[in-house]
Amino acid sequence: MNKLFAASTVALIASLSAANAQTEIQWWHAMGGELGAKLEEITQGFNDSQDEYRVVPSYKGTYPETMTAAIAAFRAQQQPAIVQVFEVGTGTMMAAEGAIVPVHQLMEEQGANFDPQAYLPAVVGYYTDTDGNMLSLPFNSSTPIVYYNKTVFEKAGLDPNTPPKTWAELEEFSTKIKESGAANCGFTTQWISWIQTENLSAWHNQPIGTEQNGFGGTAARLTLNGPVQVKHWENLKRLSDEGIFKYGGPVGGDNAAPMFYSQDCAMYMASSASRAGVIANAKDFEVGYGMLPYYDDVEGAPQNSIIGGASLWVLSGKPDEEYAGVAKFFEYLSSPEVQADWASFSGYLPITQAAMDQMGTFYSENPGADTGIKQITLNEPTENSKGLRFGNYVQIRGIIDEEFEQLLSGSKDAQGALDSVVERGNALIAEFEAQSQ
């Protein structure tokens, strides 16, 4: 017992003195399971590469939990240097001017090797201000694509190598699939908010809100009750009534994936980062990949899709040597090797052109893995397809789900549902604007 105690004391002292020599940098993240293990492996790579800094990753739960924990910690002045925040938290983080250190500023101050031009505009655009300055470092970005069941397509007499291009085709294919009995339902989807509303808008070059979708400032308001969005929601309601579309639930749509895996639904719109999960679960059938469908009568469609996922924010109030370490760590994270490794493991998108080039062989060996990156780089992003940035957006996403559910239950029509998304959402945005003044 005494020996053990002595040994652990020695170990403790040793680790303390080691920690004293190195500057510790806390990194709070929301990557559980295999992604978390990979993240730790990458961090270990950085820690082994030098002995000045040690990055300590801590798993804090889901995205909202991680963000909440970091905010609470900031209020108690116990904040980590780096926190991973999901894309809808961007508006909140950005408005907290005294609480964050913009990444471009950090990199300049620390004299780090940082070339904003090296990053893919479609990815970093989401996290830059109106002057093109990068505010947070994209870490895991993905975009929605279509997964389809080739086996069912064949049974229904469709070409298994041709995914639907337009919504008209998607409906036609679905009807065939349903009528032939190859599957019970045509398609299901994750995220009504992210995929069927925000990405639908960007993909058809329609504004989500004023002031460049909120990039221009906190005075922005939602405008996603335009004709294209209304038409789309109307269609989804009709297809749902006909049994062609099945709703997978609010937020990420937890029930959507099982419907696709069990071959109940032939097509599944989901994040490009779901690829590994889809492959692991598609045991009895072959999976095909396609871009999101579009309405061919809308001018400018398809434009480009927007990303989701999370980025790394640097919080203020830490000693200067920690920021030097953060800058070094971000240099390491942006390097083509690390990026290519992370992106090919996880299915997330690489964030730099160099990393994308490095992934050429991976993409050619894994057909369909490049659907997402092709889709976000399809066209130069416009004001409507750069992304979106509104305060209180976590709650607004909830409102989108609720109003969609009102539409499905028949208590509102598409126009009414989207009108109240705008009305209720704008009230929250106004509240946010008032809070941050």
Add this chain to the structure above:
Amino acid sequence: MKRTLFRNQLLPWLLLAPQLAITFVFFLWPAAQAVRQSFLRQDAFGINTTFVGLSNFKALWNSPEYLNSLQVTAVFAVLVTVLSMGFALLLAVAVDRMIRSTSVYTTLLVWPYAVAPAVAGILWWFIFNPTIGVMPYFLDAIGYDWNHISSKSDAMTLVVIASAWKQISYNFLFFVAGLQSVPASLREAAAIDGAGPVRRFFDITVPLLSPTTFFLLVVNIVYAMFDTFGVIDATTEGGPAQATNILVYKVYFDGFVGQNMGSSAAQSVILMLIVIALTVVQFRYVEKKVAY
């Protein structure tokens, strides 16, 4: 009443100190913080704070979502209370009539009480899951398309069942104890006078049980309003379209997920007032008015 006299003036305070400290740290101080926060408007990081008077409360009063939540909570609390007390009484009467193996049945019926609300929620969520659950499969056979993800009434049914199921055990225990204190002589006398079992139940058992019933009524309403957070969070998360968004869940969601501290604090102040009212009712009436 017996009075204990302390010679040392300090000693009684010292003996009370631990309890007072706990009450202060875990109740009074947070409650005061909530009251203070309810008059403020603050951004998530606490950088900008403005005093806004009663406007957080006014906003709630004008918010259709909050009024909806009040209504949902009322419906939910009534359904859970009626269902769990009704079933519990039925089971208690049945067990009370048994001669042998009463204790075995009692033990079995008390089991669900040991299950944590979140676990109970997950359990029923699995049973009723539209994709993989067993109940929708059976319901489908009789022609009912169960889907608590899109149907508001299905969602409410699910959370009511999950919450009431757990509480039946608790109510059952109290009813069994209450029934045992009903003197058999009264029932026998009524039987001799020619009253049937139904008449005996309503004219003798029910009035004599009223203290237990009233106590359980208050306890169940408090349970349904405050302790069912775990069930809601594990099953519907307040959806679909806020159909199961009870007040307690809304406080959590607006404060912790939405980062709207002012509104969340105002809501918790209102909840605090409701608890105080319920407690007053319980002490005033349970202790005094319910008599037989």
